[in-house]
Amino acid sequence: MSTFTKPSMQKSSRDDAEQLNRAFKGLGCDAAAVVNILALRNASQRDSIQQEYETLFSDDLKKQLAHELHGHLKKAVLLWMKSPIERDVTTLRQALTGPIFDVKAATEIICTRTSSQIRQIKQVYTPTFGTRLEFDIGCHTSDDHKKLLLAFIAITRYDGPEIDSLLVEDDAKAINKIGLKKSGMDESTFIQIFTERSSAHLIALASVYHKMFGKELRKTIKREASGNFKYALLTILQYAVDPTKHYARVLRKATKGLGTDDSTLIRILVTRAEIDLQKIEEEFLKKYKRPLPEVVHSETSGHYRAFLLSLLGSKY
Missing domain, CATH: 1.10.220.10 (Annexin)
Known part of the structure; x- marks a missing residue:
């Protein structure tokens, strides 16, 4: 359920575009006016405002906002003005290649998107930045974390509600065997299960694992995995169970x-x-x-x- 509500007196997109242009005039930007308009417009309305702004003033509204706003407000408003796929693509690029690697942002976006969404992200990423998403992941991540992210964006997962109960039990047993080994964690088993299985499967797996072995899957991951690899596994599981x-x-x-x-x-x-x-x-x-x-x-x-x-x- 969205928190978004339309303003009681909705102005036209043309009125909004004209008011935004006035906010940019003079010494300094009227940031309050920008917030009062854009924060209260839904995606369709924001698109219409951008089109009207370009028609009226022969200028790109997002470029003008980038010029007039500053700091965290600038970052928030510019992200708000993008489509969901554009947001993901931009955030991924900044997280992977920016001055500071933002492992949380990169991992969260990749590990909480459906196969269809990831396919769209990859289709937009390459023409936008002139490089493939796989290349940036390969260059800026490492070890099992890199293997998991690359596998997650390469595999087409089933997103429906049906599950294979026998496969769920097999996966539970395979994970339990990892915890019984003294030679260390078998990362490949976790990577296969967590990148190939559907959300419905992972939900069932967490339940079956607990019933069969009296252990919580989340705690097992925390105990057996570490670092960015652990963060990715937990993100996949926790998002699947309850976003x-x-x-x-x-x-x-x-x-x-x-x-x-x-x-x-x-x-x-x-x-x-x-x-x-x-x-x-x-x-x-x-x-x-x-x-x-x-x-x-x-x-x-x-x-x-x-x-x-x-x-x-x-x-x-």
Whole structure:
């Protein structure tokens, strides 16, 4: 369920484009006006505004926003103005080849997308950046983490609800054998299961594994795997079992302790705002006993705060 709600008095895309142009005039940008318009428009409306802006002013709205805005607000608004596939492609490229490798962003995007979505990402990635996604993953990741990511984007997984109960039991037994070995972890078994099986299969696997051996699959992964490889396995499993719990957990980690992981905060709120952010909010409150808007308010400031709170449907 989305947190997104249309404003009670919807202006035309032309009116919005003209108001945005006025916000760019003079000394400094009227960031409040930008937030009040764009944060309250859905994807279709944002596309129409961009088209009207180019028609009226012979200029690219996203380029103008990039010029006028700054800091975290700029990053959040520009990501909001992109399509879901464009967001994934841009974030992946920045995560893999930017000054600092953002393992969380790269892993999360790859390991939570369907085979169809990954196919679209790869189709856009190459013409946009002049290189294949596989190449960037190969150059900027390593070891079993690299093997898992490359396998995940290469394999076409079944996304339906049906499962093979015998295969689920076989996978549970194979994982249990890994824990019984004294020679170390068999990474290839985990890579095969977690990159080839459907979400429905992994949900059943977690349940069957617990019934057969009295152990939680998540805890087994934490015990047997390490580093970025462990993070990828947990991301695949947790997202398959419950996406809202997964994102609530990610948001909690991004906002607790000293400092805020603004890149993660922006990525989750922007990409889930028109999908299931309300459910994520509910799960966050249930699990951590604090309203997500309250947390965002305490961790951010200024127009950046106002923009994120608008995505949350809050005037906190």
